[in-house]
Amino acid sequence: MRAVQVTEFGGPEVLKPVELPDPVAGPGQVLIEVDRVGLNYADTHQAENSYLAPSKLPLVPGGEVVGRTADGKRVVALLNDGGGYAERVAADEAMTFPVPDGVDDLNALSMLVQGATAWIMLRKNAHLEPGESVVVHAAAGGVGSIAVQLANAWGAGRVIATASSEEKRALAIELGADVAVDSRAENMTEVLREANDGKRVDVVLDMVGGPTTDQSIAALAPFGRLVFYGMAGRRSPKPIELRNLLGHSTTVAGMWLPHVFRLPGNVFGTALSELFAMVQDGKLRAIAGGEYALADARKAHEALRSRGTTGKLLLDPRR
Known part of the structure; x- marks a missing residue:
């Protein structure tokens, strides 16, 4: 073969x-x-x-x-x-x-890893609550494009997308983001607060690494959560000091999909079934x-x- x-x-x-x-x-x-x-x-x-x-x-x-x-x-x-x-x-x-019927190859594969990753981060890591603000870095990518749609469907108060081009930012808006900002901004902390009407943000989904992660953590509100699931920029963030987490009541979580299969119950199967159903209903698309x-x-x-x-x-x- x-x-x-x-x-x-x-x-x-x-x-x-x-x-x-x-x-x-x-x-x-x-x-x-x-x-x-x-x-x-x-x-x-x-x-x-x-x-x-x-x-x-x-x-x-x-x-x-x-x-x-x-x-x-x-x-x-x-x-x-x-x-x-x-x-x-x-x-x-x-x-x-x-x-299931009505789910083409593109959507089937998109939901299997990227969709499940977005679902699990928002449900299990970030424990998203209605009305909270959500930042999705790389919002036009495989995970990001689905995460924007899920956050919007699940009642996020404000979905803030980051992307590197006008075309990608326009796509994020089309998918349900309330605002889209340039991912190449020098001061991401300031940009994210401005995009959230001057307030700190509640949830950040980050797969970039480096300064983007550092500045996103600084933009978190008290009890805000950053979920780290990749390092596309191939640069490590700065080491996190626990006293800084304590001082701002923030949470930084990591997510690697294989660990989901160690959880009790069929979390992955539940995620995939819900994602496929949303695709069939026209509420989610790859x-x-x-x-x-x-x-x-x-x-x-x-x-x-x-x-x-x-x-x-x-x-x-x-x-």
């Missing part, structure tokens, strides 16, 4: 189209003929071995696919050890979920960020790393 493999860690240049043997489904697994592969920013970290979970070579990247099982059922699947950039995958049955041939995975990673993309990027393993 055709696949994309990494045999040395690095940037997009290490993604090489190859021919590999078809996977064999083991006990508790199901074989899936892949229709689309979902790309995540985490894939770029996986390729350079800078992700939270260490990568091992040789590596076929990719943690999410949508396709059909041998009996024709349409499913999405999370892949614990990668392998998604390929024509076929063997996925754990426990991590494979049916796709933003198409571009579709690439499998052999062009390098170009897709270059686009992701440029931070110039919007919405969800896909690979088509059939071409």
Whole structure:
């Protein structure tokens, strides 16, 4: 089968189209003929071995696919050890979920990781309450574009989006943000307060890192919460002093999706079911960020790393 493999860690240049043997489904697994592969920013970290979970070579990247099982059922699947950039995958049955009618490939893959990430951050980390202000950094991205819609649907008092271009800021407004500001602002603390009518903000969803995180924490109101779920800027924030959290009654939380599966109950399944239902009802939609041939995975990673993309990027393993 055709696949994309990494045999040395690095940037997009290490993604090489190859021919590999078809996977064999083991006990508790199901074989899936892949229709689309979902790309995540985490894939770029996986390729350079800078992700939270260490990568091992040789590596076929990719943690999410949508396709059909041998009996024709349409499913999405999370892949614990990668392998998604390929024509076929063997996925754990426990991590494979049916796709309901009315949910296309784009929305199915967008809700699987990005949608679930936004849902869990707002529900479990931030415990969003109606009327609270919400800042969504990278609001035109995969997670951000869904988070804007969810915050709006769940009664946020003011949704503040940040994005790097006028086009992206216009998209955020279209999706339900009340105001959109330039993510390249030198003083994000001041910009966020101004966007919130001069008041500190209640919730920040941050995947940028560096000064953006530092200045967003400084913009939090008492009992405000910042949820940190990535570091696209590849710069670490400053160390946080606990006395500063105490002095402002603020909370800084981290969120990594795999930890959700350790929670009691079926939190992930609940999130996915609710997200799919919202898509079916026309209350939530994914933003198409571009579709690439499998052999062009390098170009897709270059686009992701440029931070110039919007919405969800896909690979088509059939071409």
